[in-house]
Amino acid sequence: MTSSKEKIIVLRFSAMGDVAMVASVLREFTAQHPETEIVMVSRTAFKPFFTSIHNLKFHAIEPKTTHKGLVGLYRLYKELKQYKASSIADLHDNIRSRAVSSFFRISGIKIKRINKGRAEKKALTRTEQKVFKPLRQTVERYADVFRELGYTLKLSHQLQRNPQTLPEKVANLFNTTTKKIGISPFAQHIYKVYPYDKMEQVIASLSEKGNQLFVFGGGEVEKNIAENWAGKYHNTHNLIGNFNLTEELAIISNLDLMLSMDSSGMHMASLMGVPVISVWGPTHPYAGFLGYGQAEKDCVQIHHPNRPNSIYGNKPCLCGVESCMDLIQPQTIVNKIEEKLNG
Template identity: 65%
Template sequence: MPLKGKIIVLRFSAMGDVAMVASVLREFLVQNPETELVMVSRAAFKSFFDEIPNLTFHPIEPKTSHKGILGLYKLHNELRKYNPTAIADLHDNLRSRLLSTFFRLAGYKIERIDKGRTEKKALTQSKNKIFKPLKQTVERYADVFRILGFKLNLSHQLIKSLKKIPSTAKEFFTNKTVKKIGISPFAQHIYKVYPYDKMGKVIEQLDGLGYEIFIFGGGNIEKAIADGWKNQFKNVKNLIDKFTLREELDIIANLDIMLSMDSAGMHMASLMGVPVVSIWGPTHPYAGFLGYGQSLSDCIQIDHPNRPNSIYGNKPCMCGVHPCIELISSESVVNKIKERVENG
């Protein structure tokens, strides 16, 4: 018999990984409606889980109240008040392991994700590379619940989420006949970012086609770059630092397509059921991080024997003088977007 009651779910970061967890938990609770979940993650990511039934969000504050061993023990005591049945560790980092240890010592059942580190090392090594698709990360998340005794069959289909356009963004959606293209051109690691000059050419061509373009993500530096595109092209809207995460998700839900790096933008669009054309450099969708429900045929990448050489994109490309992501032409990106927009 599967467990009932409440399951504590741990996944603290990164943003894209937490968004993928939300996609899995949404399907889990449809298939296991008698179970309740307590999602433990950073407060900034709460919006990913706002509309999932039978789910309570409990924030971790790693820099303040939950800092260090004593802070994690405090978090453990907070979570025990939910009277959980088991702990699902979907992170497997130092914090989640220590927190799980407190629960294990108290007699709770713990299951932890298998990240497939050995397989991933084989996929990214330069010599004797084993180039094959690995288990998708969302399936690794699902395996934790399966081991706990639950039935969970992921559909791997985009589930369109109908959302009301935020009042402060309604002016962007007055023309219903024009296709709306979201672009998430930034990433945590610079090696995953398509060169800005080439992205500028992509935006120029999409602008010339009459599409309305929405730029997402980034801090002050990225905002300045996006402002440059906004000022240069008439159909570009820079959304950086203008909306909350909840509002950004609602805007994304009303787009026709998203163009993204291998980054959080892809996973946010997946959560909203929006198709994504994604650009890949030193990373590769074979590592298991393709957006939930997205198609491998919508991934734009260069074939090279040294790809991939990084799982997370924190290492530079090893494909020669020019990084592989720089070899992707702006025309190929635009053509893929046109193809997806025209074919629906």
């Protein structure tokens, strides 16, 4: 299917990490189908994920204003209709994406929707009769939608490094031969976050070994925590609140390694082709959300019969008195990072 008239509208509105995963898939899709145009519909904030993708136009959804409610979604449909797309790839399958795609279905446009595998995810996370096995990766579930639309698509599952030009404010920090490690210690749900006191021990150890450390991701509270670490430990830099997403992606693209939770930091690093050491608590890479091109052997986690008990990390750990995050020793993370850097 290579007609230049073909155009696919892709719907994935949130969350940040999921949208970054879509960008990884679309980069491979457009390389394999250079004549097919993509219209990516997502939140304005996520546009930087898609700027370097060939033959892609970004269309913003404004769910709190212009596109609020059913009337707003119909307005979005009318905007998207102007593109004269041949098909719709709904990679979200939520109320909003279903509403928009249903408008298109009524007008005779082919719709395919992601199969999220809800039943098997429930089986993976329940306590009784848990079915503990790797599920289909989310990026492959995204790719399946394009396959159902009739396109061939083979994902490489390889990191593709493409260093961007560094923002001037940090360029001098990259002029040394020391290892550059990104640290993305925060997450939307607190249960996915490695305890701050233990993370501080990791930072202290990595700083003492002479690495350059860059702390990413978060709001005002997280910024204060990162500023505190930067003030205490040599060669530790807070980036929170100092750079926009485009600049952050450029900095990430020049790192040697990222240390991240099961969160958007992992997916941003994956998009920029950077290896990640990821730390997992009540969630698990078996659910399919490991960063694109990342290896399971680079996941730090404890083994417990009650893990995982959550897909999204919005439920507390069920591992007993100490949570599964608390049971991970800082030295374990430091060792894994050194092994990866020196491997």
